[in-house]
Amino acid sequence: MGKPQESQTSQRRITICQKLKTAFARALFPDSFVCLDCERELCDKEREFSMCSACLKKLPYITTERCRICGAPIEHKFNVCKRCQTALPHFDKAYAPFAYEGFIKRMILSYKDGDCNYLYKHIARFLTDYYKALGIACDAVCYVPSGKEKIRRRGFEHNNKVTVQFSKDTQIPLIKPLLEARSNKDQAGKRRQERLATIRGVFAPDTNFDASLTRGKCILLIDDVMTTGATANECARILKENLGAKEVIVLTLARS
Ligand SMILES: [Zn+2]
Ligand SMILES: [Zn+2]
Incomplete structure (x- = not known):
């Protein structure tokens, strides 16, 4: 016993x-x-x-067919999704190595809103490896900025830390052309059309930014997750219309 x-x-x-x-x-x-x-x-x-x-091995790598412009899931026989067929986005292409699920989703959430801010190195590493494998060459890299309130709440700017590391690892110059001009928090739960309508004015060009760094250049824009694409689209619009970028490529860790 x-x-x-x-x-x-x-x-x-x-x-x-x-x-x-x-x-x-x-x-x-x-x-x-x-x-x-x-x-x-x-x-x-x-x-x-x-x-x-x-x-x-278990990471949620994207293996399904994706729109060759925005990266949205599509039916096998089409190259471009219906949305991009109707109206092209302002960015030229959007890439993401992972689906927003499983460990990748937990990692993004615990990085942004948890106590694991050391994860920026791992997120940057995934992005660097993926970027190098794509075989594209951008002139400069920037990120989707956070507003002061979000930075104060988190104690750091999540995309900044990742992109600084990414820039070191890839040797692509880091630029900071954008600002979050007003809060974007009320976007959650909104439909795509509503998001597109309310995203205007959320971002603005930084008045201290030297536009010669973007004019005629190919700019890589980094964010953590791409959902409807409204945020990336608005940042790309400003980079092109206000700051003269020739091409904007979006790179996110995940795509939902
Ligand atoms: Zn393990
Ligand atoms: Zn598309």
Whole structure:
């Protein structure tokens, strides 16, 4: 009778020990010791990505057919979605390596609104690898900016941290041509038409920005997730109409 209890107790002890060890490792090496998803201890090879090979394989890579302009899901036989056939967006192309689900969704949310702001390095790494694989060459990189209220609430500007790292990793010059002129928070839950109508005026060109850095150039615009595309479209419109960009390519970590 004593044995099962004993083994249960020792099992519990091992589990507690394991949890403490993981918590300790996580506190000391938050981004390279344990897998970001399953928290399993990583072997040397796996530390580069901070993910175990099993979790890396499970990432929600986009494999379905996508519109070749905006990246929206489409029927197999068409190259361009109905929306882009009706009216072309202001950006020239939008790319995203992942669908907005599973670990990628959790990662974006815990980066933006949780206590894991070290995740900017991993998000930048995914974007850098994907950008290099695309084989395109942009002249400068910028990001969808956040307003003062959001930056104060989070304690950092999420797209800025990612894009600064991305710029270092790719050697593409970072520029800051845009400002969030008024809050964009009331966009959630709105239909696409409503979003398009209310997005006007949310962003503006930064009056201190030197437009010679965008005029006639191909600009890469970074954001975390693309949903309706209204935000990316509005930023691209300003980059082209106000700041003379020749081409705007959108790169987001995920696409919903
Ligand atoms: Zn894992
Ligand atoms: Zn499209």
